[in-house]
Amino acid sequence: MSRRFLPAFVAFSVIVLLSVCVWSIVRVVQIRRANIAEVEQTVDSIKQAVVSDYLAGDGFSASALSTTVRGYFRSFPALQALVIHNAEAVTYLYARSGSYIDARRDDSGAVVGLPEYRYASPRETLVRVPMVIPDGTIRSVAVVATVLSRNDMFPIVREVLIALLSFLLITAVAIMALPYFERREGAADLRSTPHDVDVGPEPSGREIVEPSSSAIALADVEVVSPQPEIVPGGVVSVSESTDERRHALLRASADAEPPNEERPAPVRDGLYSPESGLGWEGYLEERLNTELKRAASFDQDLVLLILSAKRVYRGEPEYRDFAERVREYFTFRDLCFEYGAGGVAVIVPNIDLDQGIEKCEDFLRAASSTMPPEFPVSAGLSARTGRLMSGNRLIREAGRALQRATAEALEIVAFRVDPEKYRSYIASRV
Numbered sequence: 535m536s537r538r539f540l541p542a543f544v545a546f547s548v549i550v551l552l553s554v555c556v557w558s559i560v561r562v563v564q565i566r567r568a569n570i571a572e573v574e575q576t577v578d579s580i581k582q583a584v585v586s587d588y589l590a591g592d593g594f595s596a597s598a599l600s601t602t603v604r605g606y607f608r609s610f611p612a613l614q615a616l617v618i619h620n621a622e623a624v625t626y627l628y629a630r631s632g633s634y635i636d637a638r639r640d641d642s643g644a645v646v647g648l649p650e651y652r653y654a655s656p657r658e659t660l661v662r663v664p665m666v667i668p669d670g671t672i673r674s675v676a677v678v679a680t681v682l683s684r685n686d687m688f689p690i691v692r693e694v695l696i697a698l699l700s701f702l703l704i705t706a707v708a709i710m711a712l713p714y715f716e717r718r719e720g721a722a723d724l725r726s727t728p729h730d731v732d733v734g735p736e737p738s739g740r741e742i743v744e745p746s747s748s749a750i751a752l753a754d755v756e757v758v759s760p761q762p763e764i765v766p767g768g769v770v771s772v773s774e775s776t777d778e779r780r781h782a783l784l785r786a787s788a789d790a791e792p793p794n795e796e797r798p799a800p801v802r803d804g805l806y807s808p809e810s811g812l813g814w815e816g817y818l819e820e821r822l823n824t825e826l827k828r829a830a831s832f833d834q835d836l837v838l839l840i841l842s843a844k845r846v847y848r849g850e851p852e853y854r855d856f857a858e859r860v861r862e863y864f865t866f867r868d869l870c871f872e873y874g875a876g877g878v879a880v881i882v883p884n885i886d887l888d889q890g891i892e893k894c895e896d897f898l899r900a901a902s903s904t905m906p907p908e909f910p911v912s913a914g915l916s917a918r919t920g921r922l923m924s925g926n927r928l929i930r931e932a933g934r935a936l937q938r939a940t941a942e943a944l945e946i947v948a949f950r951v952d953p954e955k956y957r958s959y960i961a962s963r964v
Contacts (some may be wrong), residue, residue: 539712547701553695561690562682566656573661576610577677581665584618584675589665599626614658614716615678618665619648625673626911630649630766634678657682711832805868809849810857815870818879822925825881829918836918837890838932841897842940843909844879850876852909861906863897877936879929887917894946912939916949921956940945 537779580603584643587598598703599618607630615629624645629838630633637649651660738760749858807814813821822838829836841860846852860870860878873879882890896911901911916928931949 539708542807547705550697550701556584556695557697558690558694559928561693562687565686565690566681569679569686570659570661572961573612573659573677573679573681573923574762576606576613576679577661577675580606580616580664580677581675583664585667600628601626610679612680613677615651615731617649617651618673618730619674619676620671620673623647624649624728626883629678635774642683644854651676651678653678672919718811779860807872810854810872811861812878813868815872815874815879818871818873819925821871822881822928825883826918826923826925826928830881835886835920837882837887837893838916838928839880839882839890839894840873840914840929840932841880841894841911842874842913842936843905843911844940846909847876847919848872855912856901856905859901860897863900874933879932887915887919887950889916890915892946893947898945910945912936912944913946914939914949915946916951919951920953920955921951 583602583606586600587602589670590598594711600841603616603626607616607628614631615634616627617624617635618626624637627635627637627645627649629787633651634652636652637644659678661677661679661681662676663677665675667673803819805813825836828834828871841856843852843856848854856876857870857872857878860880861867865881869881869883871879871881882893885893894915898911898913905911913932914932916935919929929953935947935949940944
């Protein structure tokens, strides 16, 4: 589900961010237009007041103009500068700051010619309105005004932050809920093949197809170590210069079916075998099912490791020594079990397949110093890898990897499955 969720989440995020940006721009444009319209109305009012003062007195009185203009500037803080002029000269000029008007003056301080206006667009604007005087002359009223102030921008910034915080909250909820939906999806796939009964060998004696004869069963074995050498049967192996140990990684498609070995019934005489000190093999699947459920509930991985020493069988002193080495290295005794005629199965929770390979290599290095060379140890591994599965299938996968390791004289073979292909395969079997 995560692969399907990621493109949808990216598309949703792009749509949300673009929507927020477009909405913010639209809001700024609307506020600016509304403020410009208000400034134009204010300039019209100033023009009418100036004409009224002109008619009430004898022409343009500086004191009357000053009283009228200053009153409007006090009422409308957005106004920054005002100039009344004809085509050649300035009749009246008032500005909150000299930075808005660039005017040349003579020795007496009078303005010479027409001034230049300085304003920062789009935050500020210049509004010009023609004014017809009753004597027939035409003058203009020019006003520099602020049309986007901090007070205008604060509501927009607040609304953008609310939208982004809502988006982050939705994202956090989706991330926390994603593992739950993945587990439900995996559970639905797993219920379609209860206990993996129908993915094992058929009663008619169906066998595992070797790599050289079918590409959909077992793919070629790939080397974990550098400098691979191709050998017959599609197996790639390597001998390391340090200790000449060979490693292989068995990659399987979703329908690669490990052998369906019969597991003996649990022996209800204590938890551990008196011969080896390990857990009874009959309890392995039951305990593995419990650990798989626990790993799935916490979205953790789990590795099943099966070890086998050549020519070592249960009941022999060598097997007891081998079992003791396993118990000493893997400290959780209740996760170590007897397996087969002379093997040991170990459940290692909360690690993935690659970490399991490293842990197995460390154990083999430690065991090589105490185990006689005539009893070489092989290991087969498999991991949960995000799947909801039964312990029976994981045991069969690790057993298949061990079978390949012993048959090809390899030290470590790991069974790797693509979880997405596995789910698709399970769904196709419905």
